[in-house]
Amino acid sequence: MRQHHHNGDEEFVTIVGGDAEEIGRAFQAEGLADKDFTIVHRIGRHRFAMAPGRDVGSLLDGSALVAATYTRRGR
Secondary structure, X not given: OEEEEEOOOEEEEEEEEOOHHHHXXXXXXXXXXXXXXXXXXXXXXXXXXXXXXXXXXXXXXXXXXXXXXXXXXXX
């Protein structure tokens, strides 16, 4: 799981997994609901691309994945 910060007022967490149930379990295990995170968009298949100079192979092995991004407003 990666946490991203955007303009200092919102925080994002994207969970990548094999299916929606796996993502849901990770969301619960991380306690994200208790930390006021909500889903940005529906869970679905994603294609990942890296900026030039970054090695996407170090993150993904080519297997089919789904992802969900959650956010919370700055505190």
